Structures are given as C-alpha cells and as structure tokens.
Amino acid sequence: xxxxxRSAKGQATTxxxxxxxxxxxxxxxxxxxxxxxxxxQKLEISSYYAARRWQLESHRNFQWTAWDDGFLKKxxxxxxxxxIGFDNAAVKGFLSLRDLELSVERTQVWQVVTLTVRTKPAGxxxxxxxxxxxxxxxxxxxxxxxxxxxxxxTGGNLSVIKYVPNRDRPIQFELPGLQ
Numbered sequence: 001x002x003x004x005x006r007s008a009k010g011q012a013t014t015x016x017x018x019x020x021x022x023x024x025x026x027x028x029x030x031x032x033x034x035x036x037x038x039x040x041q042k043l044e045i046s047s048y049y050a051a052r053r054w055q056l057e058s059h060r061n062f063q064w065t066a067w068d069d070g071f072l073k074k075x076x077x078x079x080x081x082x083x084i085g086f087d088n089a090a091v092k093g094f095l096s097l098r099d100l101e102l103s104v105e106r107t108q109v110w111q112v113v114t115l116t117v118r119t120k121p122a123g124x125x126x127x128x129x130x131x132x133x134x135x136x137x138x139x140x141x142x143x144x145x146x147x148x149x150x151x152x153x154t155g156g157n158l159s160v161i162k163y164v165p166n167r168d169r170p171i172q173f174e175l176p177g178l179q
Contacts, residue, residue, distance in 0.1 A: 025126060032122050039084070039095045039117065043160050046080040047115040050102060051162035054113050058104075060166065069104075077102045084117065096120045098155060111164045119155040128152035 053076055058068045081100055085091030098118040105112040121128075128151065136144035150156040 029124060029127070032124055035095050036122075039097075039119070040158065042084050043115060043117055043158055046083050047113070047160035047162055049083070050076050050080055050115055051113040051164050054104060054111060055164040058111070073102060073104065080115065096122055096155065109166060111166060113162045113164055114159060115162075116157055116159040118157050119150075121153060121155050122151045124151060 054072070057072055059065070077100065080102065081087065084097070084100065085095055086097055086100060091097075096119045098120045100118075101114075101116045103114045103116075105114075128148075132145060132148045132153070135148055146156075
C-alpha cells in the first residue's frame with residue numbers, strides 16, 4: 001500500500017496548476033463587477049453630500065450666484081472627486097473612471113443637483129472576445145447591447161439626481177425680546 005501513495009503524490013499539484021488560471025480569471029471578473037457596485041454606492045453617498053452642502057451653503061440672492069457657481073461648486077466637485085477616487089491612480093484605474101461632472105439647475109421650488117461619472121470600458125478581454133451582434137442575439141435586445149458597450153467599447157455614464165428644496169435652510173434660533 002505504501003508504494004501506491006508514493007506514486008500518486010503529484011496528482012493534486014497537477015490539478016491545482018491547471019485550475020489556478022481559471023480561478024484567477026473568475027476572481028478578476030468578480031472583482032470588476034464588485035468594483036461597479038462600489039462605484040454606484042460611492043456615487044450615491046457623494047451625491048447626497050453634494051446636494052446637502054449645496055442646499056446649506058448656496059445663496060438665494062442673485063448677487064451671490066457667481067460665488068455659488070464658481071467657488072462653491074468647484075469646492076464641492078473637488079471633495080467629491082477625492083471621495084470617489086479620481087485622486088488615487090490605483091482606484092481610478094480599478095473603477096475605470098474617466099470624468100466627473102457636477103451640475104446644478106435652479107428652479108423656483110427645487111435646486112436639481114446632478115452628479116455624473118463617466119467610465120472607461122472595463123477592459124475584460126475575455127468577455128469582449130466576440131462582437132456585439134453575435135453576443136446580443138435577438139432574445140436579449142437593447143439592454144444587452146448597452147451592457148456590452150459599457151463593458152467593452154465605450155464605457156458608460158452613471159448619474160444620480162437629487163432634488164433640494166430652496167427654503168430648507170436652518171436659521172438661527174432667537175428668543176423674542178433678546179435683541
């Protein structure tokens with residue numbers, strides 16, 4: 001019996017060596033999909049920050065709109081860029097980030113704060129081996145083509161829109177008769 005175990009000793013090593021690349025490919029694809037989920041969560045959190053800060057620090061007086069659109073908007077955008085990962089080359093590459101845009105539209109009741117992140121294609125060559133028409137046959141339709149473009153050719157745009165009320169600013173509490 002001892003001779004049988006000695007001769008079969010290298011079998012497990014061969015299987016591990018052959019399966020290791022398959023495991024790494026599955027791990028890499030899973031990590032890229034997880035990175036997309038992380039990007040969506042970061043975008044939600046940073047859009048809440050941007051909307052709330054715009055709500056509390058922007059002015060209703062038209063004389064201050066240049067300051068709001070200049071300094072305040074650029075400062076919020078810089079903080080959001082840092083949080084999402086544009087300042088870190090490793091995070092920017094892993095999340096496939098291309099550009100970020102913060103826009104604010106003022107209306108009479110709401111201020112519409114839109115945060116848009118543009119991404120590069122994920123760059124997973126294994127998923128993009130075949131052309132789009134072949135992968136997205138008729139039962140899948142337009143959603144498959146958008147997903148293929150997002151992963152393989154053009155990247156995509158992720159946007160979050162927040163509606164901020166105009167009159168929800170905290171005002172200092174003053175007791176009557178103390179002035």
